[in-house]
Amino acid sequence: MAQQSDGIGGLKYDKSKKAWPNEFNIFIALILIVAIFEALGQILPYMNGQSFLFDTQDRFDTIFNEARLRIIILQVAIIGIISLGVTQVIISGGIDLSSGPLVAATAMIVMSFAQTELVNGNPNPKAVFGPWAFDLPIIVPIIVGLAFGAMIGAINGTFIAFTRIPPFIATLGMFLICRGIAQWWTRGQPVSFPTEAYAWIGSGMMPVIWFILLAILCHVLLRYTVYGKHTYAIGSNEDAARMSGINVKRHKVLVYMIASMLAAFAAIVLSSKNLTAQSGMGLFYELFAIAMAVIGGISLTGGRGSIIGTVLGAMVFGVIQSGFTYVKLDAYFQLMAMGAIIIGAVVLDQWRQQRAASRS
Amino acid sequence: MSGIELHDMGDIILETRDLTKHYGGVHALEGADFILRKGEHVAIMGDNGAGKSTFVRQITGVEQRTRGEVIFDGHPVHFDGPLDARKAGIEAVFQTLALADHLDVPDNLFLGREKTFMNWLGPFRFLDYKGMRQDTLDALQKTGVKIPNIRNTIQNMSGGQRQCVAIARTASFHSKLTIMDEPTAALGVQETAQVENIIRTLKEQGEPLILISHNMRQVMDLVDRIVVFRRGRIVANLNRDETDGQDVVAYITGAKTQPEYDVEGVT
Numbered sequence: 001m002a003q004q005s006d007g008i009g010g011l012k013y014d015k016s017k018k019a020w021p022n023e024f025n026i027f028i029a030l031i032l033i034v035a036i037f038e039a040l041g042q043i044l045p046y047m048n049g050q051s052f053l054f055d056t057q058d059r060f061d062t063i064f065n066e067a068r069l070r071i072i073i074l075q076v077a078i079i080g081i082i083s084l085g086v087t088q089v090i091i092s093g094g095i096d097l098s099s100g101p102l103v104a105a106t107a108m109i110v111m112s113f114a115q116t117e118l119v120n121g122n123p124n125p126k127a128v129f130g131p132w133a134f135d136l137p138i139i140v141p142i143i144v145g146l147a148f149g150a151m152i153g154a155i156n157g158t159f160i161a162f163t164r165i166p167p168f169i170a171t172l173g174m175f176l177i178c179r180g181i182a183q184w185w186t187r188g189q190p191v192s193f194p195t196e197a198y199a200w201i202g203s204g205m206m207p208v209i210w211f212i213l214l215a216i217l218c219h220v221l222l223r224y225t226v227y228g229k230h231t232y233a234i235g236s237n238e239d240a241a242r243m244s245g246i247n248v249k250r251h252k253v254l255v256y257m258i259a260s261m262l263a264a265f266a267a268i269v270l271s272s273k274n275l276t277a278q279s280g281m282g283l284f285y286e287l288f289a290i291a292m293a294v295i296g297g298i299s300l301t302g303g304r305g306s307i308i309g310t311v312l313g314a315m316v317f318g319v320i321q322s323g324f325t326y327v328k329l330d331a332y333f334q335l336m337a338m339g340a341i342i343i344g345a346v347v348l349d350q351w352r353q354q355r356a357a358s359r360s
Numbered sequence: 361m362s363g364i365e366l367h368d369m370g371d372i373i374l375e376t377r378d379l380t381k382h383y384g385g386v387h388a389l390e391g392a393d394f395i396l397r398k399g400e401h402v403a404i405m406g407d408n409g410a411g412k413s414t415f416v417r418q419i420t421g422v423e424q425r426t427r428g429e430v431i432f433d434g435h436p437v438h439f440d441g442p443l444d445a446r447k448a449g450i451e452a453v454f455q456t457l458a459l460a461d462h463l464d465v466p467d468n469l470f471l472g473r474e475k476t477f478m479n480w481l482g483p484f485r486f487l488d489y490k491g492m493r494q495d496t497l498d499a500l501q502k503t504g505v506k507i508p509n510i511r512n513t514i515q516n517m518s519g520g521q522r523q524c525v526a527i528a529r530t531a532s533f534h535s536k537l538t539i540m541d542e543p544t545a546a547l548g549v550q551e552t553a554q555v556e557n558i559i560r561t562l563k564e565q566g567e568p569l570i571l572i573s574h575n576m577r578q579v580m581d582l583v584d585r586i587v588v589f590r591r592g593r594i595v596a597n598l599n600r601d602e603t604d605g606q607d608v609v610a611y612i613t614g615a616k617t618q619p620e621y622d623v624e625g626v627t
């Protein structure tokens with residue numbers, strides 16, 4: 001007999017028939033979407049047979065269209081960093097709507113501590129503070145940014161954990177507060193001209209490197225530490241978590257703090273990449289970050305999902321965005337189509353969950 | 361003179377005095393005086409809504425009592441939460457089971473008291489998955505539970521299997537007092553027998569137990585004493601050897617009343 005009884009108490013359990021992990025489905029979806037755009041490139045008359053993925057310009061040294069791939073991952077990297085934190089919040093059974101405006105507020109504040117004194121030999125025209133704030137070591141703006149993020153996250157978490165305010169409302173309030181802070185900081189003026197060291201953080205492919213490093217870190221946190229286990233437990237059954245002796249309130253504050261610190265770091269990377277901070281930055285970022293997580297199979301009811309899923313969700317998001325541009329879809333229609341895809345992802349996920357439940 | 365103060369406290373593991381819980385206008389538990397001796401197994405019986413689970417929730421700190429006192433192991437206690445109670449040595453299987461649906465068996469068994477390493481990392485200390493899996497297998501083997509795959513999440517398990525996990529969780533940690541709220545309600549014949557064996561093992565080891573059950577045969581088989589709850593009050597305290605099923609049912613339904621029941625029981 002090939003089948004081995006591995007179970008306890010004599011029940012049969014066939015190890016080879018283990019269900020596919022959900023992440024695998026998302027990976028398949030990613031490949032399918034790429035194939036669809038590739039096919040559209042061949043079919044649509046105005047595309048002149050361009051390829052989405054492959055290098056068609058007869059350069060022998062590359063197979064893929066590297067420029068497009070680079071743009072795709074660069075585009076998703078910064079929102080992806082936010083999404084890593086949002087993922088943890090959603091797994092714990094919450095939601096964080098404040099991350100987009102938090103990016104703007106943090107970028108404005110951080111950039112003020114990262115300015116250089118002389119621009120092309122002239123005094124910095126965008127200086128926010130006096131001379132003491134010029135050419136500070138790079139660690140100063142980074143610490144200021146992360147501390148600001150931690151503070152906002154702590155406020156979010158404290159209100160959600162210690163009052164009965166739903167996460168949706170608490171973080172919606174913080175959404176407005178942060179946008180307000182971003183506009184008030186310089187009365188709407190952009191903050192520009194950072195030091196060379198600061199400009200390095202977001203230069204070239206650095207955003208992608210940060211995204212990968214932080215994704216690995218978050219994966220380890222969620223999968224291999226007590227913090228991660230309790231995050232899943234709280235999202236799965238908050239009462240059970242409490243009865244098992246988990247300090248649910250303290251843990252929630254921690255989860256929101258980590259999420260906001262990740263968003264603050266994304267702000268540092270973004271302002272460094274753009275070499276400027278503006279109060280309107282991060283428009284829709286909170287929604288796109290949630291969308292990446294949802295596409296990646298993070299259940300909005302909590303308790304389910306993984307960082308690998310979110311990273312794949314971010315890739316899907318980037319491919320779709322880039323694919324829309326590739327088939328020359330109008331920006332208006334892009335937004336509409338993106339919305340439809342997000343709704344579709346949630347519907348698909350619920351349908352899959354129901355099917356899984358009825359099978360067992 | 362009140363009888364309570366005459367006890368030799370060294371003999372008593374748990375005592376409640378005038379323990380009361382109101383939910384708004386609902387008097388779920390009213391003036392419960394209760395005593396449990398070391399090594400003693402006591403059953404709590406009563407109709408649905410009689411206040412049995414409420415009683416357990418006040419003792420284990422899941423809820424905060426309206427008034428009254430709980431004296432555990434010689435000290436008045438005021439548990440802020442179930443973790444406090446567990447730290448003091450009270451293990452409980454709650455009627456609602458308190459399992460996390462999306463986690464697997466070892467995760468649930470060790471929820472809130474994970475085996476870890478690199479503990480200097482605080483909340484970010486690492487989980488010892490291997491150790492927890494091994495201990496889980498041992499615990500389940502001991503309790504005779506049937507589960508095909510311990511890596512399965514709880515949501516994919518039968519009601520009885522869930523209950524077995526909750527019981528294994530309680531039985532695999534040493535405690536000064538074990539409380540089980542209807543532990544065999546969803547179990548098959550064999551599984552019920554296994555759980556009853558676990559209870560007998562606790563008895564042999566001298567670990568005291570409070571068992572809430574609607575199963576008269578089980579109660580008569582297992583415990584030393586039966587306490588009957590009715591409409592939030594303790595209405596009878598019966599020595600197992602001096603009562604029978606009919607008698608207990610009469611107290612449960614209110615057909616019979618003990619005018620001044622004796623907290624101590626008859627020894």
Ligand SMILES: Nc1ncnc2c1ncn2[C@@H]1O[C@H](COP(=O)(O)OP(=O)(O)OP(=O)(O)O)[C@@H](O)[C@H]1O
Binds near residue numbers: 409
């Ligand atoms: N959180 C609550 N809020 C309001 N009323 C409650 C609450 N919990 C329990 N009650 C009420 O308190 C009473 C006692 O409930 P309890 O759960 O203790 O009953 P029980 O004896 O365990 O019953 P069962 O045998 O059905 O488990 C019931 O009338 C119930 O409706």
Ligand SMILES: [Mg+2]
Binds near residue numbers: 412413414455541
């Ligand atoms: Mg009950």
